[in-house]
Amino acid sequence: MRIPILKLHDCLVVSIQWELDDQTALQFQEDLLHKIHATSARGVVIDITSIDFIDSFIAKVLGDVINMSKLMGAQVVVTGIKPAVAITLIELGIRLEDVLTAIDLENGLEKLQQELGE
C-alpha cells in the first residue's frame, strides 16, 4: 500500500488517512523523497489529521522524512496534529524543531505559500 502524493503547483500535498504500519511509513519516506526530486517541489504539506495515535517508530520516520526533505531543499509543513499525537511526540523527545505546523490542510498550504513567497 502506498500513500498518494499530490503535486499542486510547486508543492506536494500528502494526506495520511489511515494508521501507518512500519512498511508503509518507510515506503512513504522513499516515495516522497523521489517525488521531491522528480518534481523539484519547493514545499511539502503532510496532513496527519486522521492519525489518532503514533508510535516511536512512525514518529522517528516522520521526523526523518522532514529533515531529509529539508536537506533536499523543500520546506515542510505538518498539519492536523491531534492532542494524543502531540503528547506522544513530546514524550518521545521528538520536538519537530524548526518544523512549521498548522491546524489543517488549508492553513498549512497558506503558511507554506507565505514561507515560500518570502
Added chain:
Amino acid sequence: MRIPILKLHDCLVVSIQWELDDQTALQFQEDLLHKIHATSARGVVIDITSIDFIDSFIAKVLGDVINMSKLMGAQVVVTGIKPAVAITLIELGIRLEDVLTAIDLENGLEKLQQELGE
C-alpha cells in the same frame, strides 16, 4: 484499501494513484458521496493521471459517481485522462457528458474555481 479524499476549502480533491479494483472503486464511490455530504463540498476534482487502463466496470463506477455527486450539488472535474483511457471510455459509449475535464490537477482546480465563482 481506501482512496484518500482531501478537503481543500470548499472542494474535495482525489488523486487515484494506482489501478482500481472493483471493491476499491465501490468503496471510493461511497466514501466520496459521504464526504461531500459531511463537508458540504461544492466541487470535486478527481485526478486519474496514474490510471493507464480502465475497464467497463470501473468506467461505469466513475460515470456513476460523477452523476451522483452532481445530484448532491457538487461540480466534478476529471483530470489527467490518458489517451488509452479516453479511447476506452468512448469505445464503451461512456461520454462523460457535461463533465468538466482538464489536463492536470492544477488546471482542474482552476477550472473548478472558475465554474464555482460564476
